[in-house]
Amino acid sequence: MNQYYEQLLPYLERNHAYQAALALFSWDSETLAPLSAAEQTATYVGILSEEAYHVLTCDEIQHLLKKLSSPKEQDSLTVSEKAVVRLLVKEYEKLSCIPAKEYREFSELCAAAHPIYCRAKQCGTFEDFAPTLEKLIDYTRRFASYRAKKGEDLYNILLNDYEEGFTTDVLDDFFTKVRDALVPLIKKVTAKNDTINKDYNTGYYPPEIQSGFCRFLAGYLGFDFNKGVIAESEHPFTTSLHNHDVRITNHFYDDNLESAMFSLIHETGHALYEMGVEDAISGTPAGSSMSMGMHESQSRFYENMIGRSKEFWEPLFPKLKDTYPDELAHVSLDDFIAGINKAEPGPIRTEADELTYPLHILIRYELEKEIFAGNCKVSDLPDLWAKKYEEYLGITPKDASEGVLQDIHWAMGNFGYFPSYAIGSAIAAQLYDYLTGRMPLSDYLKEGNLVPIREYLRDHIHKYGAVYPTNELLKQVTGEDFNPDYYIRYLTDKYTKLYHL
Amino acid sequence: MNQYYEQLLPYLERNHAYQAALALFSWDSETLAPLSAAEQTATYVGILSEEAYHVLTCDEIQHLLKKLSSPKEQDSLTVSEKAVVRLLVKEYEKLSCIPAKEYREFSELCAAAHPIYCRAKQCGTFEDFAPTLEKLIDYTRRFASYRAKKGEDLYNILLNDYEEGFTTDVLDDFFTKVRDALVPLIKKVTAKNDTINKDYNTGYYPPEIQSGFCRFLAGYLGFDFNKGVIAESEHPFTTSLHNHDVRITNHFYDDNLESAMFSLIHETGHALYEMGVEDAISGTPAGSSMSMGMHESQSRFYENMIGRSKEFWEPLFPKLKDTYPDELAHVSLDDFIAGINKAEPGPIRTEADELTYPLHILIRYELEKEIFAGNCKVSDLPDLWAKKYEEYLGITPKDASEGVLQDIHWAMGNFGYFPSYAIGSAIAAQLYDYLTGRMPLSDYLKEGNLVPIREYLRDHIHKYGAVYPTNELLKQVTGEDFNPDYYIRYLTDKYTKLYHL
DSSP states (O other): OOHHHHHHHHHHHHHHHHHHHHHHHHHHHHHTOOGGGHHHHHHHHHHHHHHHHHHHHSHHHHHHHHHHHSHHHHTTSOHHHHHHHHHHHHHHHHHHTSOHHHHHHHHHHHHHHHHHHHHHHHHTOHHHHHHHHHHHHHHHHHHHHHHOOTTOOHHHHHHHHHSTTOOHHHHHHHHHHHHHHHHHHHHHHHHTGGGOOOGGGGSOOOHHHHHHHHHHHHHHHTOOTTSEEEEEOSSOOEEEEETTEEEEEEOOOTTOSHHHHHHHHHHHHHHHHHHHSOTTTTTSHHHHOOOHHHHHHHHHIIIIIITTSHHHHTTTHHHHHHHSTTTTTTOOHHHHHHHHHOOOOOSOGGGOOTTTHHHHHHHHHHHHHHHHHTOOOGGGHHHHHHHHHHHHHOOOOSSTTTTTTSOSTGGGTOOSOTHHHHHHHHHHHHHHHHHHHHSOHHHHHHTTOOHHHHHHHHHHTGGGTTSSOHHHHHHHHHSSOOOTHHHHHHHHHHHHHHTTO | OOHHHHHHHHHHHHHHHHHHHHHHHHHHHHHTOOGGGHHHHHHHHHHHHHHHHHHHHSHHHHHHHHHHHSHHHHTTSOHHHHHHHHHHHHHHHHHHTSOHHHHHHHHHHHHHHHHHHHHHHHHTOHHHHHHHHHHHHHHHHHHHHHHOOTTOOHHHHHHHHHSTTOOHHHHHHHHHHHHHHHHHHHHHHHHTGGGOOOGGGGSOOOHHHHHHHHHHHHHHHTOOTTSEEEEEOSSOOEEEEETTEEEEEEOOOTTOSHHHHHHHHHHHHHHHHHHHSOTTTTTSHHHHOOOHHHHHHHHHIIIIIITTSHHHHTTTHHHHHHHSTTTTTTOOHHHHHHHHHOOOOOSOGGGOOTTTHHHHHHHHHHHHHHHHTTOOOGGGHHHHHHHHHHHHHOOOOSSTTTTTTSOSTGGGTOOSOTHHHHHHHHHHHHHHHHHHHHSOHHHHHHTTOOHHHHHHHHHHTGGGTTSSOHHHHHHHHHSSOOOTHHHHHHHHHHHHHHTTO
16 A cells, blocks of 8 residues: 555544544434534534544645645555545645634534524524524635635535536536426426326325335335434435445325335435445545435435336335225326326425426525625525526415525535535436446336346446546446436426326 | 633533543444444544543643642632542543553444444353453453552552442442341342232333333423433433433333333433533533442432332322223232332342342442452353352352343443442432431322422532532532441331331
């Protein structure tokens, strides 16, 4: 092993311990911690974040990264080691221009924002959260400006943290295509919405029965319960301490069959990525800094391309009917498949169907651009939000809980994150097109044989973690760059067929 | 505020964040973490422990503690600040003579020992755990020898970590009294054991019903669910990150009514102590380093003096019968009270009744003394264990799970801890005697009014956390030093009456 790389290892190890502790505090806060603990937890998070900051920005790291970036030393590094160095340099450049004190303050603010956000959302009162949101935006803008080269767009800097290479130029093109193709398609679909009946979805579905079925589904998809756990939280999410400790959450509504089931499939898609990371890179930045778009491609692939297909449900539907014999007594497989794919504009992103989903993202993208261009004040957000929802989806949120407060991301200080959801959906469609040409996907699903699909994804995507940037990995797998045409075509074909347009 | 004390605060804060992270990892491992995560968790624990070690032993801390220990500076400190300094000096002296590398190795070993211990216990194979136990003992002996003054007994050093002032001299006296009084009493009780029937205890008690009743009981006793949570684990325990984040666990057996119920009452006693610590000292050593004996006195007080009294159950028994109408149909309150107090020698400490319990501790105390005097090899432990159980309790464990492997303490590197369980029981009896003279305890219990009892304990014990050493606090409350005669008298009177001896 390269001597400088070897000297780097204790720093990686310490950073990993801090990141794991932070992930555990975050998981714990969302799933179990007593309400009253939040304030003190924010202090812990601030302290541990600052310690991690010091590890990642210390002089020794700077010295080692400089050495390891030289062509001479690069030659002696493995592909994974190069990726670790690349990702550490990126992180070093991001962090080292932020003063430690500000970094800690921001970390504390993010942790402290959580209960404030939750209360405001519960009451639907945007003004209770607005001052905190303003602070979060101020810090984010200031941190981005520390890093900005002359004339560089601040929002592009944020986007780059979640998805390398997907600048506003790329995203403007992408979202224009999405808007131009989907807004008229949604109008046509909405006009024929009566043709699909999904009343079955709002029967009585006891949470403990849902929980059991979801646990079965997770195992069916390949979730390894020796390396992971499932818990409950207000909103479903996935977190990972390392490849042998991957955690997903779910939320059960007793009057909704689909919500928890598709959340589970979605989060399992994320979990399979995390569990599939090779041992050799797990715990290093190359095993944990996967791009958000690539991550979302895996969850969307499982949720939509696999989980909403008729083939997937063919072997499973009898079991589902057995689980809810009364509610599903008169529902056929075809009814069910039409129902789970029904598209209907609604106010909430996380409950959106596959077709309207990207427009929720488009709206957030446009708003974030405005915020960081300085064209939009925090107090303007609820009105702007309502205007765009009306324009793109014909929807008016009834209050802030249904509108600008619905998502937790900004409260976590995550700006520039949302676009990766749409990128992920588009990558999922591109991968799906490629995979259907590589293997008898439909037959596997009909046979209830998920293994070849999961193994293929593991061998070609999961095991590499964050070793390759999204576009490079995508090209490596499919032979092609990111191409949103697959996504547009997939949605157009699917919904044209489903609604006999 | 004293300037040196002020300079100490950031170190206290950092140490607190590390201790909280370590507590959270430990809680998580016991309650939820996937099995396969254990190895990596041990590494995190090693790293975070080493970081905490560095905070507590750095030159600045040494300098500040030296200043703050001088009579001049002591004069300007509050009582709590003095306690913080005293406890930090104790910790500094304990840690600073251990090399950092060895400290981390030991922390990792303790975390790694957990799954090894669990597997060995499950299989009942002591030899699978023996090599790990040997390492744990070696480290503990080595660390104690680093701290030993010339001629100082190593076991006394360990005892002092859990309970200041309770040396082997004090404990030899204490346990001699216990043995002399209780061994003959147990023989008499055992001879009349047929007179109490507790068949009701082994009916069918669905865990979810037990869980609901236990949750009710916790609230009844004063557990604040805004500041605490209850989860499940193999063995019940309490942990606390700070006074607003206190966690207890329980374990439900569907064929045992009492086990979970009395575990819950016991752990709630611990939790009330932790929740009652004043905000001003929470998170400092004065709010978290309570002596194990004083802690156990609170749990035992609630479990035995309160929880096994007829007065406590008078208002609750109808609810208990409603909860389990079939199983308890023909059980009267008097039957139930006799049943929950029935004494019967058995192999397992945690399932022992109030009367035989201290003999389980006596056995562990004698073995630990032998181990650290160098008179006993690890491989001898199972036989010695069996011999002592036969001698004191007339019991032969059927295998190591029921014998030397039953308790997790040694696997956690906790040697010298066990005696505090018996000390705690004795303090509980002393407090009980005092309290019955201070307030109409029986009437409060009959009225279902737990508040005055809890408030008294909070005002006189809980709020002080670890500000005063056990004996000082006890004298402050009761006007008397530790006096085991109360305990002997309490048990003798209670069991003489219960069995009509």
